[in-house]
Amino acid sequence: MSLPRNTKAKQAVLDEINRSTYALSQPELFERVKGTCDRVTVYRILDRLVAENKIHRIVNVDGTLNYAACIQCDTHNMHAHDHLHFSCIECKKIECLSEQSVQVQLPSHYQIKELFLTISGICPTCQVD
Amino acid sequence: MSLPRNTKAKQAVLDEINRSTYALSQPELFERVKGTCDRVTVYRILDRLVAENKIHRIVNVDGTLNYAACIQCDTHNMHAHDHLHFSCIECKKIECLSEQSVQVQLPSHYQIKELFLTISGICPTCQVD
DNA sequence: TAATTAATGCAACCGAGTTGCGTTTTGCAA
DNA sequence: TTGCAAAACGCAACTCGGTTGCATTAATTA
Ligand SMILES: [Mn+2]
Ligand SMILES: [Mn+2]
Ligand SMILES: [Zn+2]
Ligand SMILES: [Zn+2]
Secondary structure: OOOOOOOHHHHHHHHHHHHOOOOEOHHHHHHHOOOOOOHHHHHHHHHHHHHOOOEEEEEOOOOOEEEEEOOOHHHHOOOOOOEEEEEEOOOOOEEEEEEEEOOOOOOOOOEEEEEEEEEEEEOHHHOOO | OOOOOOOHHHHHHHHHHHHOOOOEOHHHHHHHOOOOOOHHHHHHHHHHHHHOOOEEEEEOOOOOEEEEEOOOHHHHOOOOOOEEEEEEOOOOOEEEEEEEEOOOOOOOOOEEEEEEEEEEEEOHHHOOO
16 A cells, blocks of 8 residues: 655645544535646545545435544544444535444344434524423 | 325335335435436425435445335334344445334433434355354 | 326436546755 | 655546436326
8 A cells, every 4th residue: 555645735625624523525625625636636535635544424314414523533543433423404414423322232143334314403502492 | 284195106116115124215215216207306395205204314334325114113103213134234225124123321401302323344145153 | 987196208307426637836955 | 864665546447336417118097
Protein backbone atom coordinates (compact mmCIF):
# COMPACT_ATOMS: atom_id res chain seq x y z
CA MET A 1 0.00 0.00 0.00
CA SER A 2 1.14 3.54 -0.77
CA LEU A 3 1.95 5.88 2.03
CA PRO A 4 -0.51 8.74 2.46
CA ARG A 5 0.45 12.39 2.03
CA ASN A 6 -0.98 15.41 3.74
CA THR A 7 -2.44 18.24 1.74
CA LYS A 8 -4.26 21.40 2.82
CA ALA A 9 -7.47 20.18 1.15
CA LYS A 10 -7.31 16.91 3.08
CA GLN A 11 -6.67 18.78 6.31
CA ALA A 12 -9.53 21.21 5.60
CA VAL A 13 -12.00 18.36 5.06
CA LEU A 14 -10.83 16.53 8.17
CA ASP A 15 -11.07 19.71 10.24
CA GLU A 16 -14.68 20.25 9.15
CA ILE A 17 -15.57 16.67 10.07
CA ASN A 18 -13.85 16.91 13.43
CA ARG A 19 -15.44 20.27 14.18
CA SER A 20 -18.99 19.11 13.39
CA THR A 21 -21.32 17.63 16.01
CA TYR A 22 -23.08 15.55 13.38
CA ALA A 23 -22.14 13.57 10.28
CA LEU A 24 -21.61 15.47 7.03
CA SER A 25 -22.25 14.49 3.42
CA GLN A 26 -19.92 15.17 0.50
CA PRO A 27 -22.09 18.04 -0.82
CA GLU A 28 -22.12 19.64 2.65
CA LEU A 29 -18.36 19.20 3.01
CA PHE A 30 -17.65 20.56 -0.46
CA GLU A 31 -19.74 23.62 0.39
CA ARG A 32 -17.72 24.18 3.57
CA VAL A 33 -14.27 23.84 2.01
CA LYS A 34 -15.25 25.60 -1.21
CA GLY A 35 -12.29 27.27 -2.88
CA THR A 36 -9.67 24.90 -1.53
CA CYS A 37 -10.25 22.09 -4.04
CA ASP A 38 -12.42 20.48 -6.68
CA ARG A 39 -15.53 18.48 -5.78
CA VAL A 40 -13.99 15.28 -7.13
CA THR A 41 -11.07 15.80 -4.79
CA VAL A 42 -13.46 15.82 -1.83
CA TYR A 43 -14.73 12.38 -2.86
CA ARG A 44 -11.18 11.07 -3.13
CA ILE A 45 -10.14 12.63 0.17
CA LEU A 46 -13.12 11.03 1.92
CA ASP A 47 -12.19 7.62 0.52
CA ARG A 48 -8.64 8.04 1.77
CA LEU A 49 -9.68 9.22 5.23
CA VAL A 50 -11.96 6.20 5.54
CA ALA A 51 -9.12 3.90 4.44
CA GLU A 52 -6.84 5.53 7.00
CA ASN A 53 -9.43 4.93 9.75
CA LYS A 54 -9.66 8.64 10.48
CA ILE A 55 -13.37 8.89 9.66
CA HIS A 56 -16.20 6.45 9.11
CA ARG A 57 -19.07 6.32 6.67
CA ILE A 58 -22.65 6.38 7.94
CA VAL A 59 -25.58 5.54 5.71
CA ASN A 60 -28.63 7.56 6.64
CA VAL A 61 -32.14 6.09 6.51
CA ASP A 62 -32.77 7.71 3.12
CA GLY A 63 -29.59 6.26 1.64
CA THR A 64 -27.46 9.39 1.77
CA LEU A 65 -23.83 8.86 2.77
CA ASN A 66 -22.41 10.85 5.65
CA TYR A 67 -19.04 11.03 7.30
CA ALA A 68 -18.13 11.36 10.96
CA ALA A 69 -14.92 11.33 12.95
CA CYS A 70 -13.76 8.11 14.52
CA ILE A 71 -13.70 8.82 18.23
CA GLN A 72 -12.85 5.58 19.97
CA CYS A 73 -11.32 3.92 16.95
CA ASP A 74 -8.03 5.70 16.44
CA THR A 75 -6.86 5.27 20.01
CA HIS A 76 -6.57 1.51 19.76
CA ASN A 77 -6.18 1.46 15.99
CA MET A 78 -9.23 -0.70 15.54
CA HIS A 79 -12.42 0.16 13.78
CA ALA A 80 -15.37 -1.01 15.86
CA HIS A 81 -18.62 0.83 15.26
CA ASP A 82 -21.03 -1.12 17.37
CA HIS A 83 -22.65 2.09 18.49
CA LEU A 84 -25.96 3.70 17.64
CA HIS A 85 -26.62 6.49 15.19
CA PHE A 86 -29.53 8.84 15.56
CA SER A 87 -31.18 10.33 12.50
CA CYS A 88 -33.53 13.26 13.16
CA ILE A 89 -36.57 13.44 10.89
CA GLU A 90 -36.80 17.19 11.52
CA CYS A 91 -33.33 18.64 11.02
CA LYS A 92 -32.16 15.64 8.97
CA LYS A 93 -28.93 15.49 10.92
CA ILE A 94 -27.40 12.16 11.79
CA GLU A 95 -25.12 11.82 14.80
CA CYS A 96 -23.15 9.13 16.61
CA LEU A 97 -24.42 8.05 20.02
CA SER A 98 -21.09 6.65 21.10
CA GLU A 99 -22.15 5.83 24.63
CA GLN A 100 -24.99 3.52 23.67
CA SER A 101 -23.53 0.22 22.57
CA VAL A 102 -25.69 -2.69 21.55
CA GLN A 103 -24.96 -6.36 21.32
CA VAL A 104 -27.22 -8.58 19.32
CA GLN A 105 -27.53 -12.31 18.86
CA LEU A 106 -27.85 -13.82 15.42
CA PRO A 107 -29.15 -17.17 14.18
CA SER A 108 -26.37 -19.70 13.66
CA HIS A 109 -24.21 -19.70 10.53
CA TYR A 110 -24.41 -15.93 10.21
CA GLN A 111 -20.96 -14.36 10.48
CA ILE A 112 -21.01 -10.80 11.82
CA LYS A 113 -18.56 -8.33 10.37
CA GLU A 114 -20.03 -4.93 11.15
CA LEU A 115 -23.07 -3.42 12.82
CA PHE A 116 -25.15 -0.61 11.35
CA LEU A 117 -27.62 0.63 13.90
CA THR A 118 -29.58 3.75 13.16
CA ILE A 119 -32.60 5.08 14.96
CA SER A 120 -34.88 7.55 13.28
CA GLY A 121 -36.83 10.06 15.36
CA ILE A 122 -36.66 13.54 16.83
CA CYS A 123 -33.49 14.85 18.40
CA PRO A 124 -33.40 16.95 21.61
CA THR A 125 -32.83 20.17 19.66
CA CYS A 126 -35.94 19.65 17.55
CA GLN A 127 -38.24 18.74 20.46
CA VAL A 128 -41.16 21.15 20.73
CA ASP A 129 -43.29 19.85 23.66
CA MET B 1 -56.55 10.38 0.38
CA SER B 2 -57.28 8.73 -2.95
CA LEU B 3 -58.21 5.10 -3.04
CA PRO B 4 -55.63 2.83 -4.64
CA ARG B 5 -56.32 0.83 -7.80
CA ASN B 6 -54.95 -2.54 -8.76
CA THR B 7 -53.06 -2.93 -12.00
CA LYS B 8 -51.20 -5.89 -13.47
CA ALA B 9 -47.90 -4.00 -13.20
CA LYS B 10 -48.48 -3.32 -9.53
CA GLN B 11 -49.44 -6.96 -8.95
CA ALA B 12 -46.38 -8.17 -10.87
CA VAL B 13 -44.02 -6.07 -8.75
CA LEU B 14 -45.69 -7.17 -5.53
CA ASP B 15 -45.53 -10.82 -6.61
CA GLU B 16 -41.79 -10.57 -7.23
CA ILE B 17 -41.23 -9.00 -3.83
CA ASN B 18 -43.36 -11.61 -2.08
CA ARG B 19 -41.69 -14.46 -3.96
CA SER B 20 -38.15 -13.33 -3.10
CA THR B 21 -36.28 -14.50 -0.01
CA TYR B 22 -34.31 -11.25 0.11
CA ALA B 23 -34.94 -7.56 -0.48
CA LEU B 24 -34.92 -6.29 -4.06
CA SER B 25 -33.87 -2.95 -5.54
CA GLN B 26 -35.76 -1.03 -8.22
CA PRO B 27 -33.28 -2.03 -10.95
CA GLU B 28 -33.62 -5.70 -9.97
CA LEU B 29 -37.39 -5.46 -9.88
CA PHE B 30 -37.58 -3.66 -13.22
CA GLU B 31 -35.45 -6.42 -14.74
CA ARG B 32 -37.82 -9.06 -13.40
CA VAL B 33 -41.05 -7.45 -14.55
CA LYS B 34 -39.55 -6.19 -17.83
CA GLY B 35 -42.18 -5.82 -20.53
CA THR B 36 -45.07 -5.14 -18.20
CA CYS B 37 -44.35 -1.46 -17.60
CA ASP B 38 -41.93 1.47 -17.80
CA ARG B 39 -39.09 1.88 -15.30
CA VAL B 40 -40.62 5.08 -13.93
CA THR B 41 -43.80 3.14 -13.21
CA VAL B 42 -41.81 0.73 -11.03
CA TYR B 43 -40.62 3.64 -8.91
CA ARG B 44 -44.18 4.94 -8.53
CA ILE B 45 -45.55 1.48 -7.76
CA LEU B 46 -42.93 1.01 -5.04
CA ASP B 47 -43.86 4.34 -3.46
CA ARG B 48 -47.50 3.32 -3.44
CA LEU B 49 -46.87 -0.13 -2.01
CA VAL B 50 -44.84 1.45 0.79
CA ALA B 51 -47.63 3.95 1.45
CA GLU B 52 -50.14 1.08 1.56
CA ASN B 53 -47.96 -0.78 4.09
CA LYS B 54 -47.62 -3.75 1.77
CA ILE B 55 -43.84 -3.49 1.54
CA HIS B 56 -41.08 -1.68 3.40
CA ARG B 57 -37.94 0.06 2.34
CA ILE B 58 -34.55 -1.16 3.56
CA VAL B 59 -31.40 0.88 3.16
CA ASN B 60 -28.40 -1.32 2.59
CA VAL B 61 -25.00 -0.52 4.07
CA ASP B 62 -23.84 0.97 0.77
CA GLY B 63 -26.86 3.26 0.53
CA THR B 64 -28.82 1.27 -2.04
CA LEU B 65 -32.57 1.09 -1.46
CA ASN B 66 -34.22 -2.30 -1.33
CA TYR B 67 -37.78 -3.46 -0.85
CA ALA B 68 -39.13 -6.40 1.11
CA ALA B 69 -42.58 -7.69 1.98
CA CYS B 70 -44.12 -6.73 5.27
CA ILE B 71 -44.62 -9.98 7.09
CA GLN B 72 -45.89 -9.16 10.54
CA CYS B 73 -47.07 -5.67 9.70
CA ASP B 74 -50.17 -6.23 7.61
CA THR B 75 -51.84 -8.57 10.07
CA HIS B 76 -52.22 -5.95 12.76
CA ASN B 77 -52.15 -3.03 10.33
CA MET B 78 -49.20 -1.46 12.05
CA HIS B 79 -45.75 -0.88 10.67
CA ALA B 80 -43.20 -1.90 13.29
CA HIS B 81 -39.82 -2.86 11.93
CA ASP B 82 -37.83 -3.37 15.07
CA HIS B 83 -36.20 -6.41 13.55
CA LEU B 84 -32.72 -7.00 12.19
CA HIS B 85 -31.58 -6.99 8.60
CA PHE B 86 -28.62 -8.98 7.42
CA SER B 87 -26.49 -7.75 4.56
CA CYS B 88 -24.09 -10.29 3.06
CA ILE B 89 -20.77 -8.88 1.87
CA GLU B 90 -20.41 -11.82 -0.53
CA CYS B 91 -23.68 -12.14 -2.41
CA LYS B 92 -24.74 -8.56 -1.59
CA LYS B 93 -28.22 -9.74 -0.66
CA ILE B 94 -30.04 -8.14 2.22
CA GLU B 95 -32.71 -10.06 4.10
CA CYS B 96 -35.04 -9.56 7.05
CA LEU B 97 -34.30 -11.51 10.22
CA SER B 98 -37.83 -11.21 11.52
CA GLU B 99 -37.31 -13.41 14.56
CA GLN B 100 -34.49 -11.37 16.06
CA SER B 101 -35.98 -8.32 17.68
CA VAL B 102 -33.86 -5.76 19.48
CA GLN B 103 -34.82 -3.16 22.01
CA VAL B 104 -32.44 -0.33 22.70
CA GLN B 105 -32.33 2.40 25.26
CA LEU B 106 -31.64 5.98 24.25
CA PRO B 107 -30.41 9.03 26.15
CA SER B 108 -33.27 11.23 27.37
CA HIS B 109 -35.00 13.71 25.05
CA TYR B 110 -34.50 11.49 22.04
CA GLN B 111 -37.85 10.46 20.58
CA ILE B 112 -37.75 7.13 18.73
CA LYS B 113 -39.81 6.75 15.61
CA GLU B 114 -38.25 3.86 13.74
CA LEU B 115 -35.35 1.44 14.08
CA PHE B 116 -32.92 0.62 11.30
CA LEU B 117 -30.73 -2.26 12.35
CA THR B 118 -28.53 -3.86 9.76
CA ILE B 119 -25.71 -6.28 10.29
CA SER B 120 -23.08 -6.77 7.64
CA GLY B 121 -21.31 -10.09 7.33
CA ILE B 122 -21.46 -13.45 5.61
CA CYS B 123 -24.74 -15.31 5.19
CA PRO B 124 -25.14 -19.09 5.65
CA THR B 125 -25.27 -19.66 1.88
CA CYS B 126 -21.94 -17.93 1.34
CA GLN B 127 -20.11 -19.70 4.17
CA VAL B 128 -17.16 -21.67 2.86
CA ASP B 129 -15.42 -23.36 5.85
C1' DT C 1 -71.90 2.35 -20.73
C1' DA C 2 -70.13 6.89 -19.36
C1' DA C 3 -67.64 9.73 -16.15
C1' DT C 4 -63.94 10.38 -12.93
C1' DT C 5 -59.36 10.25 -11.92
C1' DA C 6 -55.66 6.92 -10.69
C1' DA C 7 -52.02 5.01 -13.23
C1' DT C 8 -48.97 4.96 -17.10
C1' DG C 9 -45.40 6.14 -20.99
C1' DC C 10 -42.13 9.02 -22.51
C1' DA C 11 -38.83 12.50 -22.58
C1' DA C 12 -36.24 15.50 -20.11
C1' DC C 13 -33.98 16.46 -16.11
C1' DC C 14 -31.23 16.15 -11.54
C1' DG C 15 -27.60 15.03 -8.41
C1' DA C 16 -24.40 11.83 -6.26
C1' DG C 17 -20.67 9.40 -7.44
C1' DT C 18 -16.99 7.57 -10.92
C1' DT C 19 -13.33 7.47 -14.51
C1' DG C 20 -9.44 8.89 -17.54
C1' DC C 21 -5.77 11.58 -18.24
C1' DG C 22 -2.60 15.20 -18.25
C1' DT C 23 -0.64 18.43 -14.62
C1' DT C 24 0.74 19.83 -10.02
C1' DT C 25 2.52 18.80 -5.23
C1' DT C 26 4.35 16.23 -1.64
C1' DG C 27 7.80 13.65 0.77
C1' DC C 28 12.13 11.76 0.66
C1' DA C 29 16.59 10.84 -0.69
C1' DA C 30 20.79 12.19 -3.07
C1' DT D 1 19.15 22.32 -1.37
C1' DT D 2 17.83 20.05 -5.40
C1' DG D 3 15.86 16.15 -8.14
C1' DC D 4 12.79 12.45 -8.54
C1' DA D 5 8.80 9.08 -8.07
C1' DA D 6 4.31 8.85 -7.38
C1' DA D 7 0.52 10.62 -4.62
C1' DA D 8 -2.81 14.06 -5.19
C1' DC D 9 -5.20 17.13 -8.07
C1' DG D 10 -8.30 19.66 -11.85
C1' DC D 11 -11.25 19.16 -15.37
C1' DA D 12 -14.24 17.11 -18.54
C1' DA D 13 -17.03 13.43 -19.52
C1' DC D 14 -19.73 9.88 -18.04
C1' DT D 15 -22.89 6.54 -15.31
C1' DC D 16 -26.84 5.53 -12.85
C1' DG D 17 -30.59 5.81 -9.46
C1' DG D 18 -34.22 8.59 -8.96
C1' DT D 19 -37.60 12.67 -10.10
C1' DT D 20 -40.84 15.72 -12.76
C1' DG D 21 -44.26 17.40 -16.26
C1' DC D 22 -47.61 16.39 -19.24
C1' DA D 23 -50.43 14.13 -22.44
C1' DT D 24 -52.68 9.45 -22.77
C1' DT D 25 -54.63 5.12 -21.02
C1' DA D 26 -57.21 2.28 -18.12
C1' DA D 27 -59.47 0.91 -13.45
C1' DT D 28 -63.39 1.79 -10.68
C1' DT D 29 -68.07 3.03 -9.59
C1' DA D 30 -72.58 4.71 -10.62
MN1 LIG E 1 -20.59 6.40 14.24
MN1 LIG F 1 -37.44 -5.83 7.28
ZN1 LIG G 1 -33.18 17.41 14.92
ZN1 LIG H 1 -24.43 -14.29 0.98
